[in-house]
Amino acid sequence: MSGELADLIRDAASLHQFIGSIYKRRDEPERTHREATVQFLRYVRELGENSQTFLQTYIQRAVDAPGDISLARYERQGLTTIRDFWGSLHELVRPAEDAHTLSIPVAFIEFLKRTLSQVQGLEGCDLAISHTTALNYFFNPRADLKYYAEKYQAVVGGSPAFPRKLALIEMPYSQGTNLFMNLVICHELGHFAFEELGIEASLSREIDDVLKTLSGYDEMSEPDLSWCRERLKYWSEEIYCDRFAVGLIGPAYSFAYVELFDMIGTSDTGDVVEFYDTHPADACRFKEHEDQLRSCGWWDLLGQNPRTSYVDLISKLAGVPEAEYTYDSEEKTSLADPVLKAFLALKPKIASLVRDTLRDKMRRFRGDADRKEIGLVRRYLGYGVVPSTLVSNKEETVPDPVALINGAYLFYLESLSELMKKIAGQSEISLSHRSKWAERVEMWTLKALEDLSLLSRRKETPNGSPVESSNL
Amino acid sequence: MATFNDSRSQYLSLALFSRQIIDALLDLVRSGSREKLGKALPDAIESLEAATDSRNAALSPVASRIVTSYDQVRTIDELFPLDDRRQMIKTLKALETANPNTEEQRNGALQAIDFFYKIENRALRNSRHPAPKPSRVARGLCPVN
Numbered sequence: 001m002s003g004e005l006a007d008l009i010r011d012a013a014s015l016h017q018f019i020g021s022i023y024k025r026r027d028e029p030e031r032t033h034r035e036a037t038v039q040f041l042r043y044v045r046e047l048g049e050n051s052q053t054f055l056q057t058y059i060q061r062a063v064d065a066p067g068d069i070s071l072a073r074y075e076r077q078g079l080t081t082i083r084d085f086w087g088s089l090h091e092l093v094r095p096a097e098d099a100h101t102l103s104i105p106v107a108f109i110e111f112l113k114r115t116l117s118q119v120q121g122l123e124g125c126d127l128a129i130s131h132t133t134a135l136n137y138f139f140n141p142r143a144d145l146k147y148y149a150e151k152y153q154a155v156v157g158g159s160p161a162f163p164r165k166l167a168l169i170e171m172p173y174s175q176g177t178n179l180f181m182n183l184v185i186c187h188e189l190g191h192f193a194f195e196e197l198g199i200e201a202s203l204s205r206e207i208d209d210v211l212k213t214l215s216g217y218d219e220m221s222e223p224d225l226s227w228c229r230e231r232l233k234y235w236s237e238e239i240y241c242d243r244f245a246v247g248l249i250g251p252a253y254s255f256a257y258v259e260l261f262d263m264i265g266t267s268d269t270g271d272v273v274e275f276y277d278t279h280p281a282d283a284c285r286f287k288e289h290e291d292q293l294r295s296c297g298w299w300d301l302l303g304q305n306p307r308t309s310y311v312d313l314i315s316k317l318a319g320v321p322e323a324e325y326t327y328d329s330e331e332k333t334s335l336a337d338p339v340l341k342a343f344l345a346l347k348p349k350i351a352s353l354v355r356d357t358l359r360d361k362m363r364r365f366r367g368d369a370d371r372k373e374i375g376l377v378r379r380y381l382g383y384g385v386v387p388s389t390l391v392s393n394k395e396e397t398v399p400d401p402v403a404l405i406n407g408a409y410l411f412y413l414e415s416l417s418e419l420m421k422k423i424a425g426q427s428e429i430s431l432s433h434r435s436k437w438a439e440r441v442e443m444w445t446l447k448a449l450e451d452l453s454l455l456s457r458r459k460e461t462p463n464g465s466p467v468e469s470s471n472l
Numbered sequence: 473m474a475t476f477n478d479s480r481s482q483y484l485s486l487a488l489f490s491r492q493i494i495d496a497l498l499d500l501v502r503s504g505s506r507e508k509l510g511k512a513l514p515d516a517i518e519s520l521e522a523a524t525d526s527r528n529a530a531l532s533p534v535a536s537r538i539v540t541s542y543d544q545v546r547t548i549d550e551l552f553p554l555d556d557r558r559q560m561i562k563t564l565k566a567l568e569t570a571n572p573n574t575e576e577q578r579n580g581a582l583q584a585i586d587f588f589y590k591i592e593n594r595a596l597r598n599s600r601h602p603a604p605k606p607s608r609v610a611r612g613l614c615p616v617n
Contacts, residue, residue: 068501068502071498071502071585073589074494074589075498077491077494078491078495080596081488081490081592084487084596084599085488088484147485147537148488151485151488151489151492152488154495154512155491155492155495198533200533200536200540201536204540207540218527221549222523222545222549223542223545225527226523226526226540226541226542226545226546227542230540233540278478
């Protein structure tokens with residue numbers, strides 16, 4: 001055996017072992033996962049097994065027919081690309097395994113799955129949740145894993161296709177049993193819709209149209225052009241996702257954003273008008289939040305809740321004139337201003353993309369119906385009662401899930417002390433007491449969501465009689 | 473926050489894209505098989521056209537993906553001047569149909585293999601050692617990988 005061949009066999013064996021170390025499941029029978037996670041982990045395992053078979057065939061071919069030695073280096077580099085691909089999967093597998101059903105808010109995830117599945121083109125979708133050590137939420141990947149998977153299939157023949165309509169979402173490991181902060185996942189679902197529904201293709205035409213209006217467009221180099229396109233695409237997608245999230249669950253998303261990034265603490269700094277390479281300025285984002293909330297009618301409700309400073313903050317940031325937005329790029333200094341101007345010209349088109357995506361599934365404020373349900377949810381929580389079934393004027397109803405979530409969030413923001421006053425030994429200024437009851441409110445709301453899910457499932461049962469709400 | 477991972481992802485995409493066409497061309501050189509080439513070649517031509525003259529390229533989803541990725545376009549641009557890219561587009565187009573002059577076809581395929589090998593190589597290198605980015609960190613929900 002030649003030295004080159006022996007080296008090749010050693011390298012392929014190392015890669016074979018590396019792939020196995022990623023896809024082989026640890027023996028942890030006590031953990032159970034949602035079906036979407038099981039599906040994702042199964043995909044990785046099948047991909048790994050197929051890759052290992054491919055490697056063996058690859059080596060066999062090299063042994064049987066050594067061929068043109070001058071081509072060997074071209075072929076060898078392919079192993080490095082396969083290794084890098086598995087290096088990217090390496091980051092996804094363990095966090096997905098860690099996100100078992102006891103460490104994620106299952107009732108909320110199921111609610112999101114049902115809601116998202118009603119959007120045209122996203123029927124049958126599901127969310128595979130994984131954990132991250134970052135205090136943030138991620139849509140993983142940005143279209144890339146599917147793209148990789150397609151390319152990988154072409155390179156490693158026989159590879160399984162990436163599961164259809166599967167959104168891979170990362171959430172902070174510490175937030176497994178909470179609700180409110182996790183509402184930010186709705187933004188990540190926007191990325192999923194953006195990718196799955198091919199919004200990028202229609203947006204890229206708009207991006208090019210707006211770029212053509214820039215002076216010097218004809219003389220721009222290809223890297224400069226792609227840099228401008230990338231900024232416009234990133235910023236537009238972020239705005240799309242924010243509007244999508246508000247369109248899905250109303251103001252609760254904006255509240256969660258404020259809380260996650262402690263916007264109250266940072267809103268007086270100059271940073272709020274600053275654009276970043278991949279994200280628009282907070283002032284710009286909240287301008288879009290407010291516009292989306294107004295166009296869906298939610299602002300009528302927020303105007304009646306003056307006790308939370310969150311609403312004031314949204315208004316304040318939304319009121320910052322666009323002329324004050326800034327973007328400094330160390331990479332392309334001279335293009336920073338023009339690309340920001342181009343974005344502001346492009347931005348109004350994003351609202352219509354979200355309208356076209358959600359259509360009649362856009363959750364608009366339902367006026368008195370929402371006011372009544374939100375009021376009742378708050379009242380129930382004020383007495384420490386899970387608001388699954390609401391009784392008003394001797395009539396039983398079940399709340400709409402979005403009304404439930406918004407009612408609970410408003411209660412948490414404005415009225416937690418009302419609950420604490422009713423409980424002996426609880427001090428409003430004790431942070432540990434307050435923290436405990438805030439957790440309870442989230443827990444009760446998740447329980448109510450779970451109850452609503454059971455009800456909707458039983459209603460969907462074929463040949464079964466509809467369940468009366470009083471049975472819950 | 474997402475910048476590093478995003479760049480890595482773009483480079484890995486570029487490496488896989490290059491590997492697909494390299495493998496297809498290797499099959500052509502070794503055995504004359506055009507089976508993999510049928511799918512890989514149009515994508516390669518379209519993507520290279522988009523990275524070379526995007527103003528006049530028809531931006532299909534494949535091409536759009538290339539032209540909105542600064543790291544990918546910059547990598548190709550750093551490796552090959554415009555004229556070399558245009559010449560390679562011609563070479564790839566010539567490979568779309570079987571050439572009775574097998575020696576000429578083989579030479580064209582070898583040139584193309586070497587071209588994409590260099591792109592794959594640079595993409596892999598950049599993926600492991602991304603160029604330093606501006607230090608400002610994005611606040612943000614979202615994309616990794």
